[in-house]
Amino acid sequence: MKKYFVIGNPINHSLSPKLHNYWLKENNIDAIYDKKKIDAKDLQTIISEVKEKKIEGINVTVPFKKAVIPFLDKLSPEAEQTQSVNTIILTNNILVGHNTDISGFTRAIKDLNFNIEGKKIFILGAGGVVPSIIFALNKMNVSEIIISNRTRQKADDLKSQFKIINVIDWGNIPKFDMIINATSLGLNNETLNFNFSEVGDNKLFYDVIYNPSETNFLKEGKKLGNQSENGKLMFMYQASVSFKLWHGVEPKININTLKLLEND
Numbered sequence: 001m002k003k004y005f006v007i008g009n010p011i012n013h014s015l016s017p018k019l020h021n022y023w024l025k026e027n028n029i030d031a032i033y034d035k036k037k038i039d040a041k042d043l044q045t046i047i048s049e050v051k052e053k054k055i056e057g058i059n060v061t062v063p064f065k066k067a068v069i070p071f072l073d074k075l076s077p078e079a080e081q082t083q084s085v086n087t088i089i090l091t092n093n094i095l096v097g098h099n100t101d102i103s104g105f106t107r108a109i110k111d112l113n114f115n116i117e118g119k120k121i122f123i124l125g126a127g128g129v130v131p132s133i134i135f136a137l138n139k140m141n142v143s144e145i146i147i148s149n150r151t152r153q154k155a156d157d158l159k160s161q162f163k164i165i166n167v168i169d170w171g172n173i174p175k176f177d178m179i180i181n182a183t184s185l186g187l188n189n190e191t192l193n194f195n196f197s198e199v200g201d202n203k204l205f206y207d208v209i210y211n212p213s214e215t216n217f218l219k220e221g222k223k224l225g226n227q228s229e230n231g232k233l234m235f236m237y238q239a240s241v242s243f244k245l246w247h248g249v250e251p252k253i254n255i256n257t258l259k260l261l262e263n264d
């Protein structure tokens, strides 16, 4: 039976196996998708197993999206430009790294009732998924991208990768049309210590986190009269693009798949 894995550390929270196994069954594909917690020293071995066809494909999550790159033969243009890989596949005996977070985010935004073109975007955080979000926003022709991260250096490093962004100190709130929480704050119901009371309404509060489905950040945005959206669709879409790359079939996203991501 064909084997697929999502690798990361931590990995326990990952809902990718649930979703991929559901789609495998729905499409009558004889394969299994599992999660594997690994350390950086294990990367080379597990990726070589794809080359040896012991594993058919790998999804990569925090903190290895960049670290896998030296072990691959080739990157898709999007993976190359973001230096971020979340999907590995063997194509004509060549190990290729793809980035499906970009189309995941893009499709999720397009599904919303929010015209993003020409808008001012404020991103909190500078972790693994942020290069993909910046890349996608830039392609969607936003007018400005401002980044703030607790550890300023990480945001400054992003600035050298993406000249178009502006970096501001943690704690400051600029004028924006859309704010994205790309930090891990909220996963355990923590609250960001920001006072959003002056930001006004009719903004979009977007959280990359989908579990819990409504973080305190989203609750606060909503309370102030803003649109709020969690990362569920982004997660679904990135998974569906990986699935299509591996299996050649576009899996269905519907009420049943959305239900799979609800709290156990």
Ligand code: ATR
Residues within 6 Å of the ligand: 062, 063, 124, 125, 126, 127, 128, 129, 149, 150, 151, 152, 154, 182, 183, 184, 185
């Ligand atoms: P990684 O940084 O390994 O890629 P991540 O989950 O993608 O991991 O990113 C975590 C993000 O949440 C980072 O931007 C992190 O800020 P630092 O770079 O300063 O660590 C942010 N984060 C995590 N805990 C935070 C906290 N208590 N306050 C503010 N930001 C926090």
